Amino acid sequence: xxxxxxxxxxxxxxxxxxxxxxxxxxxxxxxxxxxxxxxxxxxxxxxxxxxxxxxxxxxxxxxxxxxxxxxxxxxxxxxxxxxxxxxxxxxxxxxxxxxxxxxxxxxxxxxxx
Amino acid sequence: xxxxxxxxxxxxxxxxxxxxxxxxxxxxxxxxxxxxxxxxxxxxxxxxxxxxxxxxxxxxxxxxxxxxxxxxxxxxxxxxxxxxxxxxxxxxxxxxxxxxxxxxxxxxxxxxx
Numbered sequence: 001x002x003x004x005x006x007x008x009x010x011x012x013x014x015x016x017x018x019x020x021x022x023x024x025x026x027x028x029x030x031x032x033x034x035x036x037x038x039x040x041x042x043x044x045x046x047x048x049x050x051x052x053x054x055x056x057x058x059x060x061x062x063x064x065x066x067x068x069x070x071x072x073x074x075x076x077x078x079x080x081x082x083x084x085x086x087x088x089x090x091x092x093x094x095x096x097x098x099x100x101x102x103x104x105x106x107x108x109x110x111x112x113x
Numbered sequence: 114x115x116x117x118x119x120x121x122x123x124x125x126x127x128x129x130x131x132x133x134x135x136x137x138x139x140x141x142x143x144x145x146x147x148x149x150x151x152x153x154x155x156x157x158x159x160x161x162x163x164x165x166x167x168x169x170x171x172x173x174x175x176x177x178x179x180x181x182x183x184x185x186x187x188x189x190x191x192x193x194x195x196x197x198x199x200x201x202x203x204x205x206x207x208x209x210x211x212x213x214x215x216x217x218x219x220x221x222x223x224x225x226x
Binding site for chain 2 (some may be wrong): 032034036041042043044045046049051089090094096099100101103104105
């Protein structure tokens with residue numbers, strides 16, 4: 001993978017509203033895709049991943065992402081956010097067969113009461 | 114499953130001293146571990162790839178004599194910051210690779226006085 005683009009550095013959204021965090025990548029080969037979440041002063045936690053199979057993947061806390069090969073995107077969505085979702089979200093990509101992953105610059109999700 | 118620990122979680126040291134950070138995969142064996150550095154409000158910067166039983170591969174611009182990496186076993190990698198200076202102050206995060214997915218440690222905050 002050559003690059004990962006997260007166009008939005010910050011996304012403010014009201015509590016219980018839906019949210020979409022955008023991620024686009026560029027690569028000349030097939031890829032694995034990941035979303036990680038980072039809470040303040042903590043490491044990264046894997047939120048969800050696409051390796052193969054269904055292009056729609058879900059996390060245990062209500063997030064989902066869909067791999068769109070034609071648009072080279074892997075946008076993250078949640079139908080109703082909670083204050084506890086406040087965090088930095090990183091999209092990441094790796095070429096199949098390569099352990100290295102490339103991160104986007106991150107999107108800060110700011111939940112408004 | 115797939116838990117990665119780091120020790121210490123934070124450390125303060127004097128300029129000129131060396132600091133060792135440990136990264137352990139607790140419930141899986143990791144042939145490959147990675148070391149990242151993160152500046153405030155920025156994405157992760159890959160410093161080096163650590164392979165068990167062999168020399169680490171450093172990214173361009175990372176001084177291998179300053180950031181010593183040892184991957185002595187399938188569950189332990191260490192990063193030693195030698196002759197630390199205030200500009201080395203940062204958040205250091207390790208990850209361990211399992212089944213094409215990287216799992217991250219909680220990070221170590223290094224402050225060099």
